[in-house]
Each structure stands twice: as C-alpha cells, then as structure tokens.
Amino acid sequence: MEEVASELLRRTDEAISRLGFNARAMLVGSVARGTWLRQEPDIDIFILFDEGLTREELEEKGLAVAREVAGAAGEEKFAEHPYVTMKFRGLDIDLVPCFDVADPKRIKSAVDRSPHHQRYVKEKLTPQLADEVLLLKQFATGIGVYGAELKKQGFSGYLCELLILHYGSFTKLVEAASRWLPGEMIDISSHYSDRSELKLMFENQPLVVVDPVDPNRNAAAAVSLQNFSIFVRACQDFQHRPGLKFFFPRQVRLLKPRELDRILKKRGTRIFCVVFRSPRVVPDVLFPQLRKTERAIVTRLAQEGFEVLRSDVWANSNSAILIELSVSSLPGVKTRVGPPPNVPAESFVREHLGSKSYLAGPMVDAAGRMVFELKREWTDALDLLKDILSQRASFGKHVAEAIARKYQIYEGAKLKALLRDSGFREFLSEYFTRRLPWYR
Amino acid sequence: MEEVASELLRRTDEAISRLGFNARAMLVGSVARGTWLRQEPDIDIFILFDEGLTREELEEKGLAVAREVAGAAGEEKFAEHPYVTMKFRGLDIDLVPCFDVADPKRIKSAVDRSPHHQRYVKEKLTPQLADEVLLLKQFATGIGVYGAELKKQGFSGYLCELLILHYGSFTKLVEAASRWLPGEMIDISSHYSDRSELKLMFENQPLVVVDPVDPNRNAAAAVSLQNFSIFVRACQDFQHRPGLKFFFPRQVRLLKPRELDRILKKRGTRIFCVVFRSPRVVPDVLFPQLRKTERAIVTRLAQEGFEVLRSDVWANSNSAILIELSVSSLPGVKTRVGPPPNVPAESFVREHLGSKSYLAGPMVDAAGRMVFELKREWTDALDLLKDILSQRASFGKHVAEAIARKYQIYEGAKLKALLRDSGFREFLSEYFTRRLPWYR
Numbered sequence: 032m033e034e035v036a037s038e039l040l041r042r043t044d045e046a047i048s049r050l051g052f053n054a055r056a057m058l059v060g061s062v063a064r065g066t067w068l069r070q071e072p073d074i075d076i077f078i079l080f081d082e083g084l085t086r087e088e089l090e091e092k093g094l095a096v097a098r099e100v101a102g103a104a105g106e107e108k109f110a111e112h113p114y115v116t117m118k119f120r121g122l123d124i125d126l127v128p129c130f131d132v133a134d135p136k137r138i139k140s141a142v143d144r145s146p147h148h149q150r151y152v153k154e155k156l157t158p159q160l161a162d163e164v165l166l167l168k169q170f171a172t173g174i175g176v177y178g179a180e181l182k183k184q185g186f187s188g189y190l191c192e193l194l195i196l197h198y199g200s201f202t203k204l205v206e207a208a209s210r211w212l213p214g215e216m217i218d219i220s221s222h223y224s225d226r227s228e229l230k231l232m233f234e235n236q237p238l239v240v241v242d243p244v245d246p247n248r249n250a251a252a253a254v255s256l257q258n259f260s261i262f263v264r265a266c267q268d269f270q271h272r273p274g275l276k277f278f279f280p281r282q283v284r285l286l287k288p289r290e291l292d293r294i295l296k297k298r299g300t301r302i303f304c305v306v307f308r309s310p311r312v313v314p315d316v317l318f319p320q321l322r323k324t325e326r327a328i329v330t331r332l333a334q335e336g337f338e339v340l341r342s343d344v345w346a347n348s349n350s351a352i353l354i355e356l357s358v359s360s361l362p363g364v365k366t367r368v369g370p371p372p373n374v375p376a377e378s379f380v381r382e383h384l385g386s387k388s389y390l391a392g393p394m395v396d397a398a399g400r401m402v403f404e405l406k407r408e409w410t411d412a413l414d415l416l417k418d419i420l421s422q423r424a425s426f427g428k429h430v431a432e433a434i435a436r437k438y439q440i441y442e443g444a445k446l447k448a449l450l451r452d453s454g455f456r457e458f459l460s461e462y463f464t465r466r467l468p469w470y471r
Numbered sequence: 472m473e474e475v476a477s478e479l480l481r482r483t484d485e486a487i488s489r490l491g492f493n494a495r496a497m498l499v500g501s502v503a504r505g506t507w508l509r510q511e512p513d514i515d516i517f518i519l520f521d522e523g524l525t526r527e528e529l530e531e532k533g534l535a536v537a538r539e540v541a542g543a544a545g546e547e548k549f550a551e552h553p554y555v556t557m558k559f560r561g562l563d564i565d566l567v568p569c570f571d572v573a574d575p576k577r578i579k580s581a582v583d584r585s586p587h588h589q590r591y592v593k594e595k596l597t598p599q600l601a602d603e604v605l606l607l608k609q610f611a612t613g614i615g616v617y618g619a620e621l622k623k624q625g626f627s628g629y630l631c632e633l634l635i636l637h638y639g640s641f642t643k644l645v646e647a648a649s650r651w652l653p654g655e656m657i658d659i660s661s662h663y664s665d666r667s668e669l670k671l672m673f674e675n676q677p678l679v680v681v682d683p684v685d686p687n688r689n690a691a692a693a694v695s696l697q698n699f700s701i702f703v704r705a706c707q708d709f710q711h712r713p714g715l716k717f718f719f720p721r722q723v724r725l726l727k728p729r730e731l732d733r734i735l736k737k738r739g740t741r742i743f744c745v746v747f748r749s750p751r752v753v754p755d756v757l758f759p760q761l762r763k764t765e766r767a768i769v770t771r772l773a774q775e776g777f778e779v780l781r782s783d784v785w786a787n788s789n790s791a792i793l794i795e796l797s798v799s800s801l802p803g804v805k806t807r808v809g810p811p812p813n814v815p816a817e818s819f820v821r822e823h824l825g826s827k828s829y830l831a832g833p834m835v836d837a838a839g840r841m842v843f844e845l846k847r848e849w850t851d852a853l854d855l856l857k858d859i860l861s862q863r864a865s866f867g868k869h870v871a872e873a874i875a876r877k878y879q880i881y882e883g884a885k886l887k888a889l890l891r892d893s894g895f896r897e898f899l900s901e902y903f904t905r906r907l908p909w910y911r
Contacts, residue, residue: 212813213839237839260812260839271817297830299803299850336797340806341844357776357805358798363739366780372700373652377711384910390737394905399653399677399700404781404905410739465834465844470824 035120036062039076046099052092054080059149061188064156066164068172074124077145079131093128100126111140135244147244152192166201167191173278174265175468179253182318190250193219193240209266213237213256222246265469280468286460288447294463295443300340301359303416304446307438309350310429317346320427325352327425335409336361345458350430353462359412364390369401376401416440475560476502476514483516486539492532494520499589501628504596506604508612514564517585519571533568540566551580575684587684592632606641607631613718614705615908619693622758630690633659633680649706653677653696662686705909720908726900728887734903735883740780741799743856744886747878749790750869757786760867765792767865775849776801785898793902799852804830809841816841856880
C-alpha cells in the first residue's frame, strides 16, 4: 500500500513539474496515517494549489495534473469540484485538486480541509493509538455504522481517529460511549468555554465532536440518530459481553425464493416494492433523495390511514423503495373529529354536511367533540400508492424524474423476481431477517 | 291528570287511615308542579312516614299502604326501597314510601329528597315560569338529552326546573348555555362563597348545578359530557337559527333490509352484534353494565390493534352490543418498540429474542429506539372477539353471567335478521343514519 502511495506521489509531483504548475502532491486519509482497514484500500492523493488561484483556474489546472497522472485509466467525477478516480495496481485511487489554505477556518471548499486533518492527526497519532483506531474502525464496520457518506450516515475514519485521540483507547471509548445520551458533546481541543455555548452552536445533533482544525464544524455531523443509537447499544453490549462478533459479525444469509415465500406468508403484511432506473447522480445525491421520497410516500399513506410497518430504500443501477403495510385495505367510512363544545362548529358542520363524501353526522362523541363520518377517498393501498407516484409531491428531484419516466411495482410474492439481482437479494434478505449484526 | 292525581291522593290517605298508620300522602314530581309533558304521564304519589321508623318498618308499612291502594293492579319494584307501580285510568302511577325527613341534608335514602324538591319548586315556580320549564323540557326531549336515568344520562325534570328558576326564562338559559364550558358551575342558592370551593367539591363533572335543598349534591350529576356537549351545541344552533325542529325533530326513518345492505356495503366496515337475553335487572343497573362491557370489549380490541370506529349498546328483553371495526384483519407481524438508547435494553432484548413469537430484531428505528417484530397473537377480529367473550374480563356482573349462559354474534349482512324486532330495527336505523336530531 505504502509503495503504491509513494509511487503515485512521485508521479503526481512529476506531472506538476512537467506542466510547470506551482503545486504539490500530498497523501491524505487512512493510508497516510496507517489507519486503513483491509476493506477500504482507497488512496487519496491531493494536489494542493496556491489559494490565490480562481476556482476556474484550480479546476482547470487540477484536472490537467490528474489527467496527466491517470492517463486513459482516469475517470472524471464531480463532488464540490471535479476530481479523477482510477484503478492502479488493483487499488482505488482518488486524485483530488484543492486549495492550499493556511487557515482551515477560511477554506474555499470542503476538500481543502483534508490536508489540515492530515497534519493534525499525523502529529498526534502514535503507532499505538493507530492500532486503537483500527480496532474502532473494525468495530464500527462490524456493527454497521462505519462511513460518513449519505448512504450510510455513520462514523467517518477521521471521526474514529478523533474519538481515539480524545478517549485514549478503544476500551475507554466503549466505556464512555455506553453512557452517551443523544446530544452528546465532545470538545477535543477545548475550544468552547462551556456547554451552553456548545449547545447553542450545535443544536439537535445526536453526536457533536468539535473538529479541532475548525471549531465551527461538527466532525460527527453525518451521524444519524439511528446510527448513534446503534453505536451506543453496541458499546453497552460489548461492555457486558465482549466478543469477535462485534468486529466480524455473521454475514446475512441469502434467502432462497421458497424461504422468501414462507417469510411473506408468516408476516402476512402487504408489501410493495417500487423499482425504477437509478438517476445518473452520485450516491451522496441519490440516497438522500431516495429517503426523502420514501418519507413522502410513507407520510401520505399514513395520512390516508394506511400505517406503514417498515420501509427501506436500496440502489445500484436500479433503485428500489420498499413499503410494508400493516393494513392493506380500509373501509369506505372514516371519522372526521371536529371541535369540542366551547369552539364554534358552524363552519365545520357546514363543510361536511354539504360534502359529497357525507355518510353520517353531525354527532357528538363521548369526549364531547363534534364528529362526522365521511366516505374515505382511498380504500386500497395500491390505488393510493399509484396516485402518490403520479403526483410525486415532495419527492427527491432526480428520483421524481426517474419515476416519471418509468417504474414498476412488485407486490408480495412477485418480489421473488427481484432475487435474481444479487444486490437486491442481499437487500431483501437483510430486510426480512433484520437483526443488529452482533445478534446474528 | 289533576283529577286522577287527586283521586289517588284521597285513596292513599284512606288506605293509611284504614291501616291505622301515622303517615300522609303527597303528590310530587311534574304533575304536582304543572310541568309535565304529554309524553311523561307519570304520577308520583309519595307516602311519607315518620323518620323515627326503622328501614324495615318503613318498607313493611309502606308496601302495605301501596298494596291497599293498588290492589291486583299493583306491581312491586325495587330501587333503593321497594315501591309499587300500577296502571290507573291509562296512566302510569308510582306509589313510593319514604321518610319524612325535616332536614334534607340528613335524608336516609334518595327518595326522601323528593318531598323537599317538591316544596322548593312549588314555592318558587310561578305559572309563567312553569311554561318556560315546559319549553325547556320539550327542547331537551327533542334534542335527545332529557332524562336522568342511567340509560340516558341526561337532564332530569328537576334540573330543568332549577335551570329556569336560575336563568328566568328558556331564552335566557339558551343564551347562557351556548357559552357553557365543560365544568360549568351554577350555585342557585349561593351556598358556596367562591368558585374554588365549588370546584373542590365537584371535580371533573361536565355540569354542576348545586341542589338548593342539599348543597352537597350536584343536581346535574347524571349529565354525561356527551349530553352536556349536545345541549350546548343545540343552544348555539338555536340561538343562530331557532325553529320547531329542536322541540319536535323528525323521527328516524326505519331502514328496510335492502337499505341496510346498501349502507353496510357503502361503509365497508366489519360489524359484529353480540346479542344475548337481558339479565333480569332494572335499566339503571343494566345500562351501566352494558356500557362497561362495551368499553371492555373496545379496549381489548384496540390493545390488540383492532381499532373500533364506533360502538353502541341497546336492550329490551334482549341486549345487544354493536361493534364496528375499521380493520377486520391484521398481518401476522406486529412491532414492539423498546427503550431509547439511554435506557438499558438487556431485559427487553432477552425477553423478545427468546420468545416464541420472535420474527425479527433487535433493530434500532429512526428515532433510536430498540425494536422487535413479533408474531401477532390475534390476526382476525372475530376470533379475538370470541376470546374476549369467553374471558369476560371487566364485564358488568349480570351481563357477564348472561353472556356466559348464551350469546350469538351477528356479523355484517346477518344483522338483517335482527330487523324483525321493531326496537332493534329502530336502534340500527338510528345508528347507521346518526345525526343530531335537529339536523335530521
């Protein structure tokens, strides 16, 4: 790994000279710090340009260097800036142009922060602490919360490093984290004078770890409440009964069609899977949109009386939104509860007495509130789902466009057709046998 | 009416002399005050005995007098004391023995209060005010809240008289009551020095009207929150647009079997009617028990996930509990939500991981709480209803015994078989076309 990294650094510096630019290559990330896991063989070469350049100059010159290094093997990508990825000796390489900003609080783009993180960690992290980071990273991977990308919303490598630097060891972190509450705040470099200042700065975040190179930033901002809670539970359980299963849990057993049939029968729920071609956007754009769409569908179904038991999203070249309902059809009548006796009800009564959907009322319930019984608009969940997919209100933009082009709904046993896709099979297998990984 | 009452008074006094008792007859109630409605031709003759007698002596002597008056026409009944009812010239007569207690705060039984009410109202009520009482009684009858018996839980005749005495006229009462809030307190004889004292005395009652002959008693104690609210709504609507329809609303149109079929289809709900022989108890015992049983059934159904849309009870020689469900069957899986991350979950996990009903979990939901998916015990509402009827937990005592002997469940279109009973037909017709009477 280190050999490959050195060679790439050398090649990048050569490319810079050849092109006559004022810049330098820098190895950042876990490989640079000796904290990489076998599963993440990502080598990040940053190309640092003078901060006096314009954005356009940076992008132009940066891409020129990256193309010179990668040649035909390079593939251009785009996050905040364009960058280049390539395969090199079997490893994934990122070539990322950025500004060499002296003060990390005044960076021009998120990638400019990485060299500062690199310097901070490199300075503080002893080889012994690096081993503790590896333990933590494998733990987070095992329990399923490793990775800050929006698909995962978990713990970044940098966050793992900061936690080890703060607590001193994996064991001490586990001990502390098993008592964490949502809203936990860790100010490593003691930037804030008191907790109230911290609270004001970082509201409503399950975990706050103040970034020592930029105290306005929460290095744990990506962590969802769900993943925070999973981490805390894992620490509690590990404290109580440590084991390898936290680091290397059993794989999810892949379901055979017949097993899926048996599970579907046992659950007796109504399951819809909306499948469509994934829009051509990066996962960090796609997954938030998929979740937003999932939420819009679940919310509308619930509004119309169809309670969703569980739902999930998945994507590779196709995207899927899985919706599992407790109730698949509802009666033709619904109750509309109005005001209590002290609140005027005239307009409530006028509205519903003359309505097309009138069935019974006005009546007064045991709690004294005015009540009407009205015809329910949607009595079948599938009809409603199709309506939601035709309206696409509050869907993610690109997902809405993809669904507008074409989608298919697989219902119940029809899901078996999707098992042919190995990624989808894994998704469904995990969904229907879901357990926290260390309980598998 | 007055002729019949005088004749009965004379006969009762004669009977007392014949038997050589120290007692006297007294006409009480609406007939005595000129406030009776055509629909309530009840003549109440009270037989007042010296308060020095024992309860046994009172019952023995009282019944002797009543039997002497009624002869073979009499029928013995029992409330707090025994009393005798009879038909006389087409009218319903009650012959009620009671103690002649000087201080109404020291009565020995509820019936001893009636002579005091009689004297209080007779003294205050002018013929003009009596007309206003008649208006109010007919109003309360029309909107369906007249009667303090436990079947109705509405406004007694005495309460109507007190309200007119307090407000001065029907119109003034309507004006005031249209602004009543639940917890309204009226202290006619200004017994209490302030509202806080009143509040302390009569907690959690929708309407409090302090009984002027016994300030410890709420003359409106029978009024349910539902009937209180209906009364307030009726007053609001009457204020806004007065009309005869409040006093004489349209009758409920009786449904034909075919119409019932159409309504059931339109509602699309699952309807069960539990029918059994009414236990041999008076309506004031039966109806609270029927409602208690209804509540027990509805609560248990809801606990198991079967939400009840509406329910009702009814009785003549048979009793019926009607249960209308939004959802008739549920999937085989249910969600069991556990503690948030800061609360230990060990015992929660141990309990469900090893449980026979285990399906999936532990998992952590978006809100960070531990969740299991378990096998649902009851997936069909009828199976569950039969189980509830076999357990009879929290049922009314006599109702539980009657159901233990025998019951039948009529479901959906089978309800048509019950339309042959004219009382039941009226009950079902009103249930399925329910509207506040003045909106019919």
